[in-house]
Amino acid sequence: MFEVKNICMIYDMDTDAKTYALKGFDLSLPDKGLIGIIGPSGSGKSTLMYCLSTLKKPTEGSILYNGTELAGIGNAQRESLRRREFGFIFQKHYLVPYATAMDNVLVAAVGKGPEVQKKAEEFLRDLGLSEKEFHKKPAKLSGGQCQRVAIARAMINDPKVIFADEPTASLDHENAFNVMRILKKYSNERLVLVVTHDRSILQDADRIIEMWDGEISR
Amino acid sequence: MKPLSAVTYVRENKGRAGIAIFLLFLTTLLYLAGNYVDSIYYYWDRAMDYSDQLCVVSWTSADVDGQDFNDYRKILEADEKLIVQGKSGRGYRGLPWICTMGFEMGSSSMVFNSPEDLREAFDVFGIEADLSDVTDQSVCISSALAKQYGLKKGDVLDASVQEGIEGSYVISAVLEDDSFIVFYVDHSVAEYRLNVLSRELKGEELRDYLDKLRGDRKVHLDQTVRSGVNEEFEPFFYIFGAGIVLLSLVLSVIVNSVITGQYVARTYEFGVYRAIGISKREIYGKCAREILLMDLIAILCGAVICFLFTFLANELYYLPAGRYLPYGSKIGLYGFVASNLLVVVPTILLKGKSMSRADVTEF
Numbered sequence: 001m002f003e004v005k006n007i008c009m010i011y012d013m014d015t016d017a018k019t020y021a022l023k024g025f026d027l028s029l030p031d032k033g034l035i036g037i038i039g040p041s042g043s044g045k046s047t048l049m050y051c052l053s054t055l056k057k058p059t060e061g062s063i064l065y066n067g068t069e070l071a072g073i074g075n076a077q078r079e080s081l082r083r084r085e086f087g088f089i090f091q092k093h094y095l096v097p098y099a100t101a102m103d104n105v106l107v108a109a110v111g112k113g114p115e116v117q118k119k120a121e122e123f124l125r126d127l128g129l130s131e132k133e134f135h136k137k138p139a140k141l142s143g144g145q146c147q148r149v150a151i152a153r154a155m156i157n158d159p160k161v162i163f164a165d166e167p168t169a170s171l172d173h174e175n176a177f178n179v180m181r182i183l184k185k186y187s188n189e190r191l192v193l194v195v196t197h198d199r200s201i202l203q204d205a206d207r208i209i210e211m212w213d214g215e216i217s218r
Numbered sequence: 219m220k221p222l223s224a225v226t227y228v229r230e231n232k233g234r235a236g237i238a239i240f241l242l243f244l245t246t247l248l249y250l251a252g253n254y255v256d257s258i259y260y261y262w263d264r265a266m267d268y269s270d271q272l273c274v275v276s277w278t279s280a281d282v283d284g285q286d287f288n289d290y291r292k293i294l295e296a297d298e299k300l301i302v303q304g305k306s307g308r309g310y311r312g313l314p315w316i317c318t319m320g321f322e323m324g325s326s327s328m329v330f331n332s333p334e335d336l337r338e339a340f341d342v343f344g345i346e347a348d349l350s351d352v353t354d355q356s357v358c359i360s361s362a363l364a365k366q367y368g369l370k371k372g373d374v375l376d377a378s379v380q381e382g383i384e385g386s387y388v389i390s391a392v393l394e395d396d397s398f399i400v401f402y403v404d405h406s407v408a409e410y411r412l413n414v415l416s417r418e419l420k421g422e423e424l425r426d427y428l429d430k431l432r433g434d435r436k437v438h439l440d441q442t443v444r445s446g447v448n449e450e451f452e453p454f455f456y457i458f459g460a461g462i463v464l465l466s467l468v469l470s471v472i473v474n475s476v477i478t479g480q481y482v483a484r485t486y487e488f489g490v491y492r493a494i495g496i497s498k499r500e501i502y503g504k505c506a507r508e509i510l511l512m513d514l515i516a517i518l519c520g521a522v523i524c525f526l527f528t529f530l531a532n533e534l535y536y537l538p539a540g541r542y543l544p545y546g547s548k549i550g551l552y553g554f555v556a557s558n559l560l561v562v563v564p565t566i567l568l569k570g571k572s573m574s575r576a577d578v579t580e581f
Contacts, residue, residue, distance in 0.1 A: 050579045055493060076497070083495025090578065094490045098230035107222060108494045137230075153494070 001161065001191055002029040002052055007061035009047050021047040023214035024061065034187035036202035037195045039211035045195045046165055053086050053163045054078040084110055087154030091166035093146035095138040102134045105152045123152040127182060144175030151182055162186060164194045168201050176201055222500065224507035234480050239516045241473045245558040246520025248462055250527065252550025253543060255458045257318035260544045262447050264397035265326050268343045269443040270421040272328065273428055274305060276438040277410030286435035287410055293431050299418050301338060305411035306331045308404040313380050315366050315398050318541045325398040326443055331405050342415045347391045356390035358401040364392050365540030396542055455549060462553045466560035473561050474568065481569050489578035502570040509566050
């Protein structure tokens with residue numbers, strides 16, 4: 001699905017103190033499976049994910065997504081990719097605080113109408129939320145429930161890739177493993193990339209990429 | 219419920235939205251301020267309307283034997299569009315009055331030779347009043363002016379009421395309008411002066427018509443009161459205009475900084491929207507819709523409050539004192555629109571731009 005060649009990301013390009021977040025490596029990612037990217041803070045794992053998901057443009061190198069060079073596409077296409085083919089789960093749930101759980105899922109939905117609403121309800125139900133909780137705002141939900149709403153938001157358009165950046169960082173162990181179970185299930189059909197520095201949550205990963213100082217160490 | 223709708227944001231964030239709405243509401247107060255300034259015009263406007271329909275024609279010293287004047291008089295009297303009256307030789311100034319803004323203003327006056335001339339003029343002006351008691355040496359004033367001086371029908375207007383009035387005039391009618399013009403009836407024929415009225419022509423149109431009829435004759439035509447008054451009032455409107463710009467700029471800075479604070483707290487929200495592929499245009503649109511909705515609520519609240527304030531101010535304070543605060547004015551409307559645009563447009567542009575660039579990777 002992804003073919004990364006000689007990817008390089010330099011922050012503060014215009015200054016003398018250039019920071020090399022990615023130091024030029026190749027990487028190939030399949031169409032499905034749970035891939036863990038692990039490494040300490042500053043190793044470049046989040047930067048890699050941002051580049052793959054079009055949130056950042058690499059300084060050098062190329063990223064082919066299903067044969068399309070991501071550097072060559074315009075903003076509208078990037079937005080469309082992120083909307084239709086990619087899903088995002090962040091370290092914090094980043095839900096809209098004044099919207100209900102249901103609306104937080106629907107905000108990402110491409111379509112409209114009762115079918116989408118029904119789909120969102122199914123997702124939330126499958127993720128363990130009760131009907132009563134659909135209409136609660138994030139402040140009235142637990143951290144684990146919020147993260148599950150964020151997962152439903154990431155999945156609502158059946159994305160081909162889910163990018164999860166430290167998805168369990170703010171969760172207790174039980175909730176963390178619940179979230180990983182959901183992502184593992186999704187990875188049976190699609191690609192799920194999980195960035196983390198917690199190796200224990202990647203027990204079921206199909207592949208683990210270890211990063212160190214902007215390079216793939218293993 | 220639409221997740222990106224402005225209504226949802228306002229309904230679910232009443233506190234935040236309320237503060238922004240209050241600040242935007244302040245722009246509507248400029249409408250009230252404009253009406254306040256325009257109140258001067260309001261009283262003059264009708265007086266100017268009346269004087270627009272009457273032009274005083276006078277002899278000039280260049281017309282040594284009065285031939286030009288007499289010829290012109292005949293032409294005017296023969297014209298079906300015009301009503302020609304002999305003008306009274308007396309001339310009186312109007313009564314000073316306290317305007318809504320609290321300071322003293324002068325006013326205009328008209329003097330007619332006879333009750334019949336006054337009735338005919340009122341008919342042209344469209345003033346409906348009981349004129350049965352109008353006699354020579356009488357005066358008609360508006361009810362607002364009567365209230366300011368504490369006068370009523372039958373009272374006497376003389377130097378004890380206002381310094382400078384020669385003789386005494388019985389108030390023969392109190393007119394149900396707000397014009398501060400004084401209509402005197404004082405018989406004293408002036409040989410070489412005429413009141414020329416018209417039902418069809420008024421203002422500059424009447425003057426132009428009379429000018430065309432005048433040709434080369436050495437006769438003087440009075441200008442409209444309006445042109446003189448406009449000049450006098452111009453500074454008020456310049457001052458008001460400058461005030462609007464200043465207030466709008468201050469408001470714009472305040473509203474912008476308050477709304478900026480509110481949006482900065484929401485940067486992650488917009489960053490997430492961008493990350494999940496919601497387009498910059500949609501994000502811009504969301505910001506614009508939110509601000510416009512809050513503005514609409516502010517305008518509606520402002521309209522109601524301005525109306526209620528004007529109503530109460532008039533009923534409880536201004537009208538009993540013979541003053542009036544208009545409910546609407548062009549200058550008020552222009553002031554409000556200018557101020558509102560100065561506040562809303564930069565806010566939308568700045569917030570829309572910064573929020574559509576929010577980047578989730580920077581949190």
